[in-house]
Amino acid sequence: MTEEKAPQPAYELKGRKKPEKEGWIRWWGLGVFVGLTGLLALLWLFLVDPFVKRMIEQTGTKLVGAKVELGAAHVTLSPLGLTLSRLQVTNPDEPMSNAVEAARIAMSLDGLNLFRRKVIIEEMAVEGLRFGTPRQSSGAVAPSREPSAVAKLAAKVPMPSFEVPNIKTVMATADLQSVKLVEALQADIKKEQENWKRRLAELPDQNKLNDYKTRIEKLKSSTKGGLGGMLGATGEVAAIQKDLAQDLDRIKSAKTDFDRQLADLKQRVDQAIKSPQEDIQRLQGQYSLSPQGLANMSGMLLGGKGGDWVRTGLTWYGKMQPMLAQAQVQSKGPEVVKPIRGKGVEVRFKERAPLPDFLIRAATVSAQLEVGDLKGRIENITPDQQTLGKPLTFAFAGDKLQGVQSIRLDGAMNRVRPAQPKDHAQVRVQGYQVQSMTLSDSADWPVTLGKAVADADLQVTVGGQALAGQATIGLQSVKLAAGKPDAANPVIKAIGGALSTVTAFMVKADMTGTVEQYDIHLTSDLDRILKDAVGRQVQALADQFKKDLEAAVMAKVGGPLNELKSSIGGLGGIGNELTSRLTQGSLGSTLPANPAEKLLPGGLKLPF
Amino acid sequence: MLRMLARLLAVLNSETHPGQISLGFCFAMVAGLTPFLSLHNLLVLLLVLAIRVNLSAFLLGLTVFSGLAFGLDPLFHRIGLSVLTQDTLEGLWTALYNSTFWRLEHFNNSIVMGSLLFSLVSFAPLYVLSNFAIRRYRAHVLAWVEKTRVMQFLKASRFYGLYQSFSGMGGGL
Numbered sequence: 001m002t003e004e005k006a007p008q009p010a011y012e013l014k015g016r017k018k019p020e021k022e023g024w025i026r027w028w029g030l031g032v033f034v035g036l037t038g039l040l041a042l043l044w045l046f047l048v049d050p051f052v053k054r055m056i057e058q059t060g061t062k063l064v065g066a067k068v069e070l071g072a073a074h075v076t077l078s079p080l081g082l083t084l085s086r087l088q089v090t091n092p093d094e095p096m097s098n099a100v101e102a103a104r105i106a107m108s109l110d111g112l113n114l115f116r117r118k119v120i121i122e123e124m125a126v127e128g129l130r131f132g133t134p135r136q137s138s139g140a141v142a143p144s145r146e147p148s149a150v151a152k153l154a155a156k157v158p159m160p161s162f163e164v165p166n167i168k169t170v171m172a173t174a175d176l177q178s179v180k181l182v183e184a185l186q187a188d189i190k191k192e193q194e195n196w197k198r199r200l201a202e203l204p205d206q207n208k209l210n211d212y213k214t215r216i217e218k219l220k221s222s223t224k225g226g227l228g229g230m231l232g233a234t235g236e237v238a239a240i241q242k243d244l245a246q247d248l249d250r251i252k253s254a255k256t257d258f259d260r261q262l263a264d265l266k267q268r269v270d271q272a273i274k275s276p277q278e279d280i281q282r283l284q285g286q287y288s289l290s291p292q293g294l295a296n297m298s299g300m301l302l303g304g305k306g307g308d309w310v311r312t313g314l315t316w317y318g319k320m321q322p323m324l325a326q327a328q329v330q331s332k333g334p335e336v337v338k339p340i341r342g343k344g345v346e347v348r349f350k351e352r353a354p355l356p357d358f359l360i361r362a363a364t365v366s367a368q369l370e371v372g373d374l375k376g377r378i379e380n381i382t383p384d385q386q387t388l389g390k391p392l393t394f395a396f397a398g399d400k401l402q403g404v405q406s407i408r409l410d411g412a413m414n415r416v417r418p419a420q421p422k423d424h425a426q427v428r429v430q431g432y433q434v435q436s437m438t439l440s441d442s443a444d445w446p447v448t449l450g451k452a453v454a455d456a457d458l459q460v461t462v463g464g465q466a467l468a469g470q471a472t473i474g475l476q477s478v479k480l481a482a483g484k485p486d487a488a489n490p491v492i493k494a495i496g497g498a499l500s501t502v503t504a505f506m507v508k509a510d511m512t513g514t515v516e517q518y519d520i521h522l523t524s525d526l527d528r529i530l531k532d533a534v535g536r537q538v539q540a541l542a543d544q545f546k547k548d549l550e551a552a553v554m555a556k557v558g559g560p561l562n563e564l565k566s567s568i569g570g571l572g573g574i575g576n577e578l579t580s581r582l583t584q585g586s587l588g589s590t591l592p593a594n595p596a597e598k599l600l601p602g603g604l605k606l607p608f
Numbered sequence: 609m610l611r612m613l614a615r616l617l618a619v620l621n622s623e624t625h626p627g628q629i630s631l632g633f634c635f636a637m638v639a640g641l642t643p644f645l646s647l648h649n650l651l652v653l654l655l656v657l658a659i660r661v662n663l664s665a666f667l668l669g670l671t672v673f674s675g676l677a678f679g680l681d682p683l684f685h686r687i688g689l690s691v692l693t694q695d696t697l698e699g700l701w702t703a704l705y706n707s708t709f710w711r712l713e714h715f716n717n718s719i720v721m722g723s724l725l726f727s728l729v730s731f732a733p734l735y736v737l738s739n740f741a742i743r744r745y746r747a748h749v750l751a752w753v754e755k756t757r758v759m760q761f762l763k764a765s766r767f768y769g770l771y772q773s774f775s776g777m778g779g780g781l
Contacts, residue, residue, distance in 0.1 A: 029657035036653075116711040344685050344719030347692040349705035 048075045052082065064099075066090035067139035080111040090139025091132070093315075098135055103128025107360070118355055124363040131367070167548045174283055176553065178275035182560040185268050189567045192261060196574045203254055204247040209584045212244050248585045255578045262571055269568050276557045280549050284542070306471075306509060306520055314515055317423075317462070320413070356384035365396070372401035376409070385415040405431025420464070427458040434475070445492065447499075450479035460511065467518050469511035476504050491537050498533035502526065614762050617753065619664045620745055630738035632662040634731050636669025641677045641684070642723040647713040680726075681719055688722030 053073040060068030071086030084105040091099035104127045110120035219237055360381040367374045376396030382388055391414035398407045411425030432454040440447040452475040460469035483496035505525040513519045619629055639652045656666050677684075692701060704710040714720050753759050 024660050026658060026660045029659075030654075033654050033657040112708055115708045344681075344688060344717045344722075347689070347701075347716045347718065349698070349702040349716065352706045 049073050056084070056087075060089065061141060064089055064092060066092040066095060066099075066141055069139075079108055080114070081106065081108045083107075088133075088135070088139075090135065092140075095138040095140035096135050098133045098139070099131065101128075101130045101133045102126050103130075113355060117357065119358045120355060121360040122362070124360050126363055126365040129365055129367040131369070165545065167545075167552050170283060170549070171552045171556070174279070176276075176279050176556060177282075178272065178279045178553065178557045179560065181272045181275050182557060182564050185265070185272050186560065186564055186567060188268075189265060189564070189571065192265065193567075193571060193574070196258065196571070199254060200574065200577060203251055203578075203581065204585070206581065206584055208247070209581065212240060212585075215240055244585065248582065251578060251581050251585060255575075255582065258575055258578060262575065265568060265571070269564060272564060273561065276550075276553045276561075279553050279557075280546065283549055283553075284546060306522060310511065310518065310520060313460075314518075317515070354387045356382040356387045358382055358384070359388060367396070369398075370402075371404050371407075372398060374398040374401075374407060374409075386418055389416060391416055403433040403435070404429060422461070422463045424459070424461045426460075427456070429454065429456040432456065445483060447480070447482045449475075450481055452476065452478040462515060465514040465516070467511055467513055467515050469509075471507075471509040471511075473507040473509075474504075475507070478503050478505065491534050491541065494534040494537060495530060498529055499526075502529060505529075614765070615664060615668055617759065617762060619662060619668065620742060621750060621753070621759075624662050626739045626742035626746075627735075628660055628662045629665040629742055630735045631659070632656070632665025633669040633738050634735050635661060636666045637673050637730060637734060638724070638727040639666075640670045640673025640675075641680065641727045643714075643717075643720055644674070646720060646724075647709075648724065677723065680723070684722030684726060685718045686722065687725060688718035688720065691725060692716060692718060692721055 049072070052075055053070050056070055056073060057068055067088075067090045069086075069088045069090075070084055072084070074083045074085075075081070076083070085103070087100075087102045087105060088098045089100045091097050105124065106127075107121045107124040110118075110122055113120045216237070219240075361379065363378045363381060365376050365378060367376070374396050375398065376394060378392065378394045380388060380390045380392050382392070385391055391412045393410075393412045395410040396407070397409070398404070401407065406429070408428040409425065411423070413421075413423040415421050434449055434452040434454055436451075437449040438446070439449055454473055454475050456471065456473040458469065458471040460467070462468075480499040480502050481496070482499040483492040507522060507524045507526075509523075510521045511518055512521070635652050635656050639649050639656075642649065655661070656663065691697065701716070704715055715724075
């Protein structure tokens, strides 16, 4: 057994002397590490500002769907914070204007949470916030954009003309359903007439039925030839009886079919007779000349403007939705999320003090509106309210503004339970000086609120998609102008006169429906005032229009309708013919059950 | 490839202690198999620079192991996911998940966990195996390699000269 020899060190193989013993620490290496780390930190300090700027612009643009631009971003380390200058967020629906522009945004960050990849902004100050500012270049990122569902609802409420429509013009463009119905029915009746003529020809006629009678008479006379003759005749009678019964069944079946079809056609004729009245009612409604229309005159007068405000509010509400969209489901145990090929998967565990990945605890906002500065505070801005357990709240106020005594806006957007989102807002405006507000820009029927002082209270709640809201607006010192001074129409003149005497009125609005399909119901004192002033005149005009319409429609439908009545009468002949044939053929019923008995003399019965 | 072979031979044939070369390979395995921009790799870098580890062995190993990592990622993912979703370890992972340091380490990523676990478990065996292999090489193969034409050519190259002069600085590059 040989002992393995230990290998010789390389220095011995090369005949060099053993190197001096060195320690395990490489001091210059430690220096290199410190130097490298320092260099990286220095690079980070120089590059972090442009990096943050680029990241905000890219993320914002992706989120908004239009360019988000930033003048500058500055990161401070002690205390950890970020200051943004001139943030511009393009309005995706109008690329040449900014939806929002902020002069300066300063925020302090929670550094420890930043290491945990959570952006927690403790306090944020937004200064110089402005809306709808013009842009020097287009901020569109996509060539075209489909308008949102809310924007599509921008159609204005048409104002009534109060002119009696020209009956010739109405009839020229009218699509009369009654005429179509009568014509279609006439064609059907004609077709049925042809069908039944053909079917009658195929059925046994009078001659054939008479032939049966002749044959029976002949048999009767032949029975006088003795018993043998009688027995032969019995068989023939049975054959005649069978043929006759078959023919009568065919006629009966045809009669049943005919009666059913006739009843159906008569029902359609009844409908056709009523159809001109339906056309008249539809046309009346189409030309909206009814005194009932005055009952909601305030809806027509104020609905357009109110609708504009609601649309604007809902558009902004829609724009805020991505910010509140649920980012993730709160973790209760190990949970595997987001599998990415080649990058592994993230496994999430329950957090002891869970915080969303992004949170602005509080933001103080100073907005520059046309009427002056509005200051407010927004709390708990996060796309993951479920994790935070608190809803977003906001409160804004402005006093002694230009043309407005005070504005208060507060509310909450609650997504703590994502399946049951509930948002509400309340707006209170006091002493709003209205100056030359166009309520209707219709060329025939312009309505302008020249002057008024308004107090408004609006409450809106959105639960899921369901929208509910109430608004009460009180207007004092009112000066209203409606219609053109040289208007020839007496109704328009009367309405204009009535509105010019109004000095104060109340408007109540109820909003119902969904965010995309909402309905605003407006009621006001104006309705009563206008109804009193012009109700009778409008009724007279409506009556006259109805009379003219009836005459014109009947002139067009009356003739075809009479033809229709005579056509349906013509079908009666076919029914009579069928009945007559049935009567004629009923002679078969006079034959006995056993034909031979009838034929035996003196009622003599056969033994078989 | 030839350059890598030359570098390997230069390292093995140098007077550097086998332990320093082996440590270089082992640290390279950790840094190469796990995602490079991980927090623990900062510690690896600190150790590689501060401890007298053979830097050439580390850089050579880093190249090799980084290449291997691409093919081994599915295996690391399976190991990591299985460990992270073990019911018995849930308490530990939850505690780590609530620590800022470990969140920064990104331990809850299946590939980070799988590759780190794999490389840490393989660290000591690779060290022992590598040490043994270097010693055997130097005892039985080095003399023969020194005489080969390739080695003669290598020794004449500028690279080898540079390496020898720098390795003389201590600890070996």
